[in-house]
Amino acid sequence: MADRVARLKYSHSDPLFRFSGLRPVSVSNRESIDALLRGEVDVSFVPVTYASRHRDELVVIPKFAIYSDGPVLSARLFRGSGSGYAAVSDTSVNAMALRKLMGIEFEFVDDPVAALDRYGGVLVIGDEALRLVDAGTPHIVDVGELWKLRVGRPLVYAVMAARRDADPTFVDNVVRALDASLNRFQSSPRELVGEVAHRIDVSERLILEYYSAMHYRVDERVMAGLEEELRIFGLPPL
Numbered sequence: 694m695a696d697r698v699a700r701l702k703y704s705h706s707d708p709l710f711r712f713s714g715l716r717p718v719s720v721s722n723r724e725s726i727d728a729l730l731r732g733e734v735d736v737s738f739v740p741v742t743y744a745s746r747h748r749d750e751l752v753v754i755p756k757f758a759i760y761s762d763g764p765v766l767s768a769r770l771f772r773g774s775g776s777g778y779a780a781v782s783d784t785s786v787n788a789m790a791l792r793k794l795m796g797i798e799f800e801f802v803d804d805p806v807a808a809l810d811r812y813g814g815v816l817v818i819g820d821e822a823l824r825l826v827d828a829g830t831p832h833i834v835d836v837g838e839l840w841k842l843r844v845g846r847p848l849v850y851a852v853m854a855a856r857r858d859a860d861p862t863f864v865d866n867v868v869r870a871l872d873a874s875l876n877r878f879q880s881s882p883r884e885l886v887g888e889v890a891h892r893i894d895v896s897e898r899l900i901l902e903y904y905s906a907m908h909y910r911v912d913e914r915v916m917a918g919l920e921e922e923l924r925i926f927g928l929p930p931l
Contacts, residue, residue: 698867699728699737701851703819704889704900705759705767705907706738711885713874715867722783725851735859736867738851741919742785745928751854753931756868757875758911758919760849765837766903767822768850772831773809780816781805786850787818787836789926794843795834820893823903827895837906844925846918847908852931875909 700706700717710717720728726743728734730750738759744751768787770778780788780799788799802808805817806825814833817825826832840848853871855864878885882904890897908915923930 697733697735697863699725699734701725701738701759703767704823704893704903705819705850707885707889708875708878708882708904708907709738709757709871709909711874711888712877713870715870722785722851729854729856732856736853736855736864739854740786740851741849741922741931742789742926742928744852744854745923745926745931748929748931750857752857752859754853754855754864754868755911755916757853757871757909758849758915759851760847760908760915760918761837761841761906762847762908763837763841763906764835765848765906766826766835766899767820768816768818768836769822769826769832770814770816770834770836771805771809771822771825772833773812773815775809775811776813778814778816779805779808779812781818781821784816784818786848788816790836790840790848791816791834793925794839823893823895823899827899844918844921846921847915849915849919849922852919878904 696716698717699720700710702719722740725737725739729737778797778799779802782801805815808815837848886897886900890900
């Protein structure tokens with residue numbers, strides 16, 4: 694039976710959860726906020742776009758987030774052979790970032806790989822993006838890299854959030870479990886790197902590079918970057 698915690702289903706979340714002892718529900722970006730609001734879980738990682746729009750219904754836990762501070766690898770606008778732009782349907786933060794920085798609009802698709810034949814650029818995120826990177830698929834821009842060049846701050850993809858009526862002791866226990874998992878991963882990353890590379894069928898070298906690009910612990914600089922990000926997005930602060 695799962696604990697009342699949700700993790701995002703992509704590999705970026707594995708360092709937080711693999712050694713935590715928690716039994717999280719695995720959800721998509723779009724499912725994460727619904728699981729929290731419906732009371733199916735008490736704690737979830739939620740894309741900042743959804744967290745902002747539902748800020749009165751949740752509490753952000755300023756301990757962990759999922760963010761990059763430069764190239765991210767798992768969010769790229771890949772070059773296609775058609776015209777116009779498409780994005781995988783589960784993205785919100787990365788699509789918003791490219792709208793604001795590049796002035797482009799997207800059609801949303803469920804099969805981003807097939808969309809490469811129809812569109813000039815396809816925004817792909819998560820494990821599918823890592824597989825395309827590993828295969829050497831050309832890209833137009835890496836979202837994290839562009840954000841760092843233009844904005845000069847980290848790009849926060851998801852924040853840790855709790856229901857307002859969640860038991861504070863439960864939330865504290867989740868924070869400690871995530872901290873322990875992250876410490877274990879950082880002290881000896883090879884085990885998880887090998888697992889993830891095998892699971893999503895990419896090279897260990899790429900996963901090592903990827904986890905070097907992903908960041909999780911939050912400080913004042915990250916919170917200031919999140920505030921600027923939401924301002925650029927035209928969304929309410931958290």
